[in-house]
Amino acid sequence: MSEAPFVEVRDLRRVFDVSKPWLNRVLENAPRQYLKAVDGVSFDIARGETFALVGESGSGKSTVARMVVGLLPPSDGTVAIAGVSMNDVDVAQERQRLRRRIQMIFQDPYASLNPRWRVGRIIAEPIRAFQIVEGEAAINNRVGELLTLVGLHPDDRSKFPHEFSGGQRQRIAIARALASNAEFIVCDEPTSALDVSVQAQILNLMRDLQERLGLTYLFISHNLAVVRHMATRIGVMYLGRLVEISDGKQLFSNPRHPYTRMLLDAVPDLAMTGKARDGVKGEIPNPISPPCGCTFHPRCPLVFDRCRIETPPVIDGVACHAVNEGRVAAA
Amino acid sequence: MSSTPLPTPRSQGRLARLWDSDLAFSFRSSPVTVAATLLALLLVLAAVAAPLIAPYDPFDPASLDLSDGFSRPMEPNEITGKVFWLGSDAQGRDIFSAILYGSRVSLLVGAASVLFSLVIGVGLGLVAGYVGGRTEALIMRVADVQLSFPAILVALLVFGVARGLIPPALQEQMTLLVLVVAIGLSNWAQYARTVRGSTLVEKNKVYVDAARLIGLKAWPVMLKHVLPNVAGPVLVIATINLALAVIEEATLSFLGVGMPPTQPSLGTLIRFGQQYLFSGEWWILLFPSLVLVLLALSINLFGDWLRDALNPKLR
Amino acid sequence: MTVKEAVPVLSVRDLTVEFVTRRATLRALDRVSFDVARGEVLGVVGESGAGKSVTGSAIIGLIDPPGRIAGGEVLLSGARIDDLPQEAMRKVRGKRIGMIFQDPLTSLNPLYRISEQLIETIRVHTDLDAAQARARAIALLDEVGIPAPERRIDSYPHEFSGGMRQRVVIALALCAEPEFIIADEPTTALDVSVQAQIIALIKRLCKERGTSVMLVTHDMGVIAETADRVAVMYAGRIAEIGPVREVVKQPLHPYAKGLMGAIPSLEGEAKRLVQIPGTMPRLSAIPPGCAFNPRCSQAFSRCHVERPELIAVGDRKVACHLYDESNAEIAA
Numbered sequence A: 001m002s003e004a005p006f007v008e009v010r011d012l013r014r015v016f017d018v019s020k021p022w023l024n025r026v027l028e029n030a031p032r033q034y035l036k037a038v039d040g041v042s043f044d045i046a047r048g049e050t051f052a053l054v055g056e057s058g059s060g061k062s063t064v065a066r067m068v069v070g071l072l073p074p075s076d077g078t079v080a081i082a083g084v085s086m087n088d089v090d091v092a093q094e095r096q097r098l099r100r101r102i103q104m105i106f107q108d109p110y111a112s113l114n115p116r117w118r119v120g121r122i123i124a125e126p127i128r129a130f131q132i133v134e135g136e137a138a139i140n141n142r143v144g145e146l147l148t149l150v151g152l153h154p155d156d157r158s159k160f161p162h163e164f165s166g167g168q169r170q171r172i173a174i175a176r177a178l179a180s181n182a183e184f185i186v187c188d189e190p191t192s193a194l195d196v197s198v199q200a201q202i203l204n205l206m207r208d209l210q211e212r213l214g215l216t217y218l219f220i221s222h223n224l225a226v227v228r229h230m231a232t233r234i235g236v237m238y239l240g241r242l243v244e245i246s247d248g249k250q251l252f253s254n255p256r257h258p259y260t261r262m263l264l265d266a267v268p269d270l271a272m273t274g275k276a277r278d279g280v281k282g283e284i285p286n287p288i289s290p291p292c293g294c295t296f297h298p299r300c301p302l303v304f305d306r307c308r309i310e311t312p313p314v315i316d317g318v319a320c321h322a323v324n325e326g327r328v329a330a331a
Numbered sequence B: 001m002s003s004t005p006l007p008t009p010r011s012q013g014r015l016a017r018l019w020d021s022d023l024a025f026s027f028r029s030s031p032v033t034v035a036a037t038l039l040a041l042l043l044v045l046a047a048v049a050a051p052l053i054a055p056y057d058p059f060d061p062a063s064l065d066l067s068d069g070f071s072r073p074m075e076p077n078e079i080t081g082k083v084f085w086l087g088s089d090a091q092g093r094d095i096f097s098a099i100l101y102g103s104r105v106s107l108l109v110g111a112a113s114v115l116f117s118l119v120i121g122v123g124l125g126l127v128a129g130y131v132g133g134r135t136e137a138l139i140m141r142v143a144d145v146q147l148s149f150p151a152i153l154v155a156l157l158v159f160g161v162a163r164g165l166i167p168p169a170l171q172e173q174m175t176l177l178v179l180v181v182a183i184g185l186s187n188w189a190q191y192a193r194t195v196r197g198s199t200l201v202e203k204n205k206v207y208v209d210a211a212r213l214i215g216l217k218a219w220p221v222m223l224k225h226v227l228p229n230v231a232g233p234v235l236v237i238a239t240i241n242l243a244l245a246v247i248e249e250a251t252l253s254f255l256g257v258g259m260p261p262t263q264p265s266l267g268t269l270i271r272f273g274q275q276y277l278f279s280g281e282w283w284i285l286l287f288p289s290l291v292l293v294l295l296a297l298s299i300n301l302f303g304d305w306l307r308d309a310l311n312p313k314l315r
Numbered sequence C: 001m002t003v004k005e006a007v008p009v010l011s012v013r014d015l016t017v018e019f020v021t022r023r024a025t026l027r028a029l030d031r032v033s034f035d036v037a038r039g040e041v042l043g044v045v046g047e048s049g050a051g052k053s054v055t056g057s058a059i060i061g062l063i064d065p066p067g068r069i070a071g072g073e074v075l076l077s078g079a080r081i082d083d084l085p086q087e088a089m090r091k092v093r094g095k096r097i098g099m100i101f102q103d104p105l106t107s108l109n110p111l112y113r114i115s116e117q118l119i120e121t122i123r124v125h126t127d128l129d130a131a132q133a134r135a136r137a138i139a140l141l142d143e144v145g146i147p148a149p150e151r152r153i154d155s156y157p158h159e160f161s162g163g164m165r166q167r168v169v170i171a172l173a174l175c176a177e178p179e180f181i182i183a184d185e186p187t188t189a190l191d192v193s194v195q196a197q198i199i200a201l202i203k204r205l206c207k208e209r210g211t212s213v214m215l216v217t218h219d220m221g222v223i224a225e226t227a228d229r230v231a232v233m234y235a236g237r238i239a240e241i242g243p244v245r246e247v248v249k250q251p252l253h254p255y256a257k258g259l260m261g262a263i264p265s266l267e268g269e270a271k272r273l274v275q276i277p278g279t280m281p282r283l284s285a286i287p288p289g290c291a292f293n294p295r296c297s298q299a300f301s302r303c304h305v306e307r308p309e310l311i312a313v314g315d316r317k318v319a320c321h322l323y324d325e326s327n328a329e330i331a332a
């Protein structure tokens, strides 16, 4: 591809100040503490693609998502969408135009809809804010269309969110995201709070919509099977870093980073092949004081001296000394 | 992609739905609350309609007759033979009428001061919760200091300051306003605390993020999204505070820093009545006190029920 | 599994639980029956609201008003426990039936050290003295895989990670050496890598101690890895129950089929997921006949009027009219 990718994320970083309050710091002589939630993450997403981020709790997936949509300012790094940088604060109008094209779907369908608003008003809010269509009748029409598009009934507009089940609420959230004619939708664990059968409905809906409307997704999940089902490309995160980026299916057939292998190994085996597990070791370390060098080294079966000192760079989609030095044969 | 729409009865009218709601049901099934609410409504209505109901105008000097003084309740006056239901005071004023007019003043001061503290408290609480940081710290420290003083002390202080600032000629006319401000200022902190707490909870819910995503600025988000969701607890406090404000006003008036004798509130009436407690004219004190207690109690009972009913979560 | 135990550790017969609300009496469990044999792990799956947790609560007598057990019985090693008085039931809980809940934080008191909580529980249920109880607590922590337990035992719960806390909860449940453990979503709040460790732990403990477990979860993968038999619940009823391999690989009940097809898999070509239309009915609107009939593609006239009973099909039991001999031609 010669033109710039649709979404371009470069060296994104986010540091949170997690120090105790000032008074406590003085009294207890405690130092300031910082947490590197996201530490130099770069990736591209092509138009119409689904790029997925996987990783365990606390690995920084949501923080990346919030920075990409502009809910959270990055400490460093850039996000550009269709060549326009999100960080250029100078043109507010330009940003508003950009905003229209990016929307987000959240994990908790119970908290993502204002409980005191009727569904119609919730979906109409972006339409009004971005002036997608003018006039009450037209807005009403559009809301009805959107509800139908996500598999609900136009009459559902006059109900309150609590009258719907979790899956139906997630449909409403999708309708709201589509209301501004968004092209790029960031989905932060959109089905984690749902039952599998409802999850299947939502995932199918998301794929149908992608086909029909040419949507681009940044899809975040900790469920590897879901990610495999949805993604064209996948990034694996560990403690704020991307440790591996690879094409969808390839990640599963040929995982390269030791952490990716461990994650795959940990997934319960539904097919009951009776495969022996290597036994997963350890837990994610405290992110405030991550291990030096490669942050995965305390849990890594392939660890060697260099890992404890030197942070591995991403080379050819993998951030691991052992892989880059060719110490491991591809599985 | 079909999904069966949930069956919700929607053909009923608004009133029917309200009657059928869980809130209305919980109300109906608590006889104490129903009784208290009816009593409160009765007292409020009587106060509002005082000029229509009261048999006498207790503040029309022309209609007062000293020989009517100290009539016993329900007994004809020894000299004039007039009957005062709840008796009369030294000037021959009808206690019943005085109470009607008095509750009017009390309720007016109470309601206005609640509104005043509500606006200040909710505003500051929202700002503190939403903005955070130093603004929050400042507002909440002031609220803490305020809460550590008894409300009546704060009110006395404000009242004293106002006295010093307002020219004596205007003082009597402005008393009502000063009272409202004094009581209002002594009660805002509670609202601020509650609203800040709820705002902190609500602003972290993702529907607020969703609103920010379409480019809404802080104020619209606060007013359109956060405020309606923190309204429940505020309503509860306001109701209970109305009872407290009425008592606070009575206390101030009783202490002699409240409503003047020309425009007496229940508290002023109680102050007058207290002088006759030991000379046998018990009715001058008893009836205004009783009304004050009933008024405060009934409003408070309603507020208590409201708190419990809204508490677990309005489904 | 194939060897018939004389008396199952737990036997639930026609258990019915109702919640009385002002609008209606909601039937959260409707004649649920199953057995758990010694050393067996029975998985219970189903969508949110299917009645999995209520089943667990009913077994240990923790249904609070407005809920009540409206019928059926619960037998622990052959003796009824559902009609025991409060005090006796409290002894059964913890001593003979252990509990593990989803959120390890709420099961541990944040104000007390791990050691205090473990030792107290041990001493309530056994007649060990303080020193013996402490030794036993350390042994238990070691058994559930807490490294250096003699040093970590005096920590507070918040000093442990989520996975370690869940291990402590499991240790607590094991204190009294119960015959039966109810684990309600023990891994749902945990990360995959930790989840795998906890699953392995539960499996190992069952094998070594011969404890029976009822494992409630909505993760089919966890069930497939851990359970010997599995019960699929739908709208307060058991739809299908049987050996885990058969139910997972060749489900019989149309709902179970849909459920299995809806799970994205790590193998094979990622095709469109099977989708069951609609949603599970609310308790207040469970349709007559088979509760699944509005969503079932194979529903026929009988499904709308008559509730299917559990029918034995090989080692399994299925509550679906399709498997009734008299409807054989429809099933074919």
Ligand SMILES: Nc1ncnc2c1ncn2[C@@H]1O[C@H](COP(=O)(O)OP(=O)(O)OP(=O)(O)O)[C@@H](O)[C@H]1O
Pocket (backbone or CB within 6 Å): A016, A017, A018, A035, A036, A037, A055, A056, A057, A058, A059, A060, A061, A062, A063, A064, A222, A287
């Ligand atoms: N506002 C914040 N202040 C301080 N720390 C934060 C904040 N938001 C996130 N963090 C920390 O940043 C790290 C990454 O968090 P993030 O929510 O991005 O993880 P995640 O991958 O989305 O995890 P999960 O799967 O649990 O959602 C965590 O350690 C978290 O505690």
Ligand SMILES: Nc1ncnc2c1ncn2[C@@H]1O[C@H](COP(=O)(O)OP(=O)(O)OP(=O)(O)O)[C@@H](O)[C@H]1O
Pocket (backbone or CB within 6 Å): C019, C026, C028, C046, C047, C048, C049, C050, C051, C052, C053, C054, C055, C066, C067, C218, C283
């Ligand atoms: N106290 C209660 N009052 C009324 N209904 C209740 C009560 N407790 C549970 N229920 C109802 O009983 C049904 C079964 O609930 P239960 O908690 O067993 O579901 P579950 O299968 O454990 O779901 P989840 O996967 O969400 O934990 C639900 O429909 C629920 O609404």
Ligand code: SF4
Pocket (backbone or CB within 6 Å): A257, A258, A259, A294, A295, A296, A297, A300, A301, A302, A303, A304, A307, A312, A319, A320, A321, A322, A323
């Ligand atoms: S860099 Fe070293 S420690 Fe890190 S994953 Fe590779 S081999 Fe393991």
Ligand code: SF4
Pocket (backbone or CB within 6 Å): C253, C254, C255, C290, C291, C292, C293, C294, C296, C297, C298, C299, C300, C303, C308, C319, C320, C321, C322
């Ligand atoms: S009984 Fe009928 S409706 Fe129920 S699952 Fe079987 S075929 Fe479907």
Ligand SMILES: [Mg+2]
Pocket (backbone or CB within 6 Å): A061, A062, A063, A188
């Ligand atoms: Mg997250």
Ligand SMILES: [Mg+2]
Pocket (backbone or CB within 6 Å): C052, C053, C054, C184
């Ligand atoms: Mg449950």
